[in-house]
Amino acid sequence: MSIAIRNISKHFGAFHALDDVSIDIPSGELVALLGPSGCGKTTLLRIIAGLEFADSGRILLEGDDASGRHVRERNVGFVFQHYALFRHMTVFENVAFGLRVKPRKYRPNENEIRKRVSRLLELVQLGWLADRYPSQLSGGQRQRIALARALAVEPKVLLLDEPFGALDAKVRKELRRWLRQLHDEIHVTSVFVTHDQEEALEVSDSIVVMNKGRVEQIGSPDQVYDHPATPFVASFLGSVNLFHGRVEDGHLHVGEHALAVGAGHAATEQAVGFVRPHEFDLLPANAPGTGLPGKILRIIAIGPLAQVELARPNGELLEVAILRDTLSVLGLREGDEVSLRPRNIRVFQNNERLAA
Known part of the structure; x- marks a missing residue:
């Protein structure tokens, strides 16, 4: 699913979080929103998801205006920095949760749910942990389960907010490589927020560099690193x-x-x-x-x-x-x-x- 962000602006009181932001995200791409804390990247991600609403501008999903749609109507999967797994549920039940709370007419039968969850756990290489609880997993394993849960409802768009920010450097590097490989398998349109330049350069198809609520540059990792458009981009990337x-x-x-x-x-x-x-x-x-x-x-x-x-x-x-x-x-x-x-x-x- 393609995403077209058109002239999005958002204020929080006197603070101008987003200022006339326009971005085109082609279907199937993995795009990084990169910038320092407070630049507006998480606010933009939440507006794409429908968790926040813009003061002005539009979000088009596959050409249709989704600006006024509730988050449940946008068919997006969301992965947070701190996993947000249900502690009292097993890994299997966590991944199955989104399927089981669907309205009855859209809910798969139990046999289909079990097949889909088992397939996802194998996809994220954690099928052997299906009966464990989140407290029994490492940080990297929890984040992969959180990603499997987001994918269970077969979203058209996957949104990730600093997905590896709470992990140590070695695990982050392993998960970056794994996320890139996973994306190459499933090709779901994905947008992830990060302030880590190395992460954005290593994982994404294209990078949106943001600063003070505005877009400084959009391009491939090589383009933004080797041909920065502004002094901010040149100094922020490396x-x-x-x-x-x-x-x-x-x-x-x-x-x-x-x-x-x-x-x-x-x-x-x-x-x-x-x-x-x-x-x-x-x-x-x-x-x-x-x-x-x-x-x-x-x-x-x-x-x-x-x-x-x-x-x-x-x-x-x-x-x-x-x-x-x-x-x-x-x-x-x-x-x-x-x-x-x-x-x-x-x-x-x-x-x-x-x-x-």
Whole structure:
């Protein structure tokens, strides 16, 4: 089922939670609503579900206006962060609950319910836990049961609100991979809310980046990461180093140093360059060529990578990510003077991209 969000606005008193939001979600896609706390992503999810109603705008489900429909009439499944399982019911009974409370004329017979629940428990790889109670399950298992319960009523749309937020990092990563595989099997249109950039980049077909009740950018994970449309998107998705300066003759002038940004950038007196930690070449200070001078303050080994913290002569701190093997070959250590050479710079002026 496709979802068309048209000019949705929502206030809570003086707080503007959503401001004229419009998004198209194609049928069968897994879409992430990504942004900081308070940006409006959960409010938008609840409006899609029918748990909240917008002050203005429309929600179209498969082209039909569902804005005034009750949640029961929208055929959506909802998965919350804190599972919301019934403690007094077994895993099987939890998954069957939505089917058993359907109006009689829509309710499957008991034999069909048992078949459907058993099939779902196998789908989420937890059939062997059917007779257990929620208190006997791990956090990851509870969340998979909550997802099976949402799928039991065969929703046209699946909505997930920070589904893995209450879990530890290792379990979150496992469940992200599992959710992606599950979605590839069932292809139900899914929208999930997260503030975790890695989660959104890893799981979704497309990402809606939100900030202060508005949409900053919509695109594939590669598009929003590699081609951010605004400074907010560039800084929110992953770590960045900022360079303030002016643009002239294809260079960003930062103090007495000029960094090449390529042709097509209009001259401007005030601009900001964004460089991700892995987009630097890090060389000894006496290496041929020009670059930004810096001093290594700290080297942190993280698996095959080294996270290098540096200070520019003016005291500004920078972060560079480099392979540990490369760092070893260069022979660089804490306290060494180095030359930093950005391979890619994204330049913005007054919150607008100067060039693609």
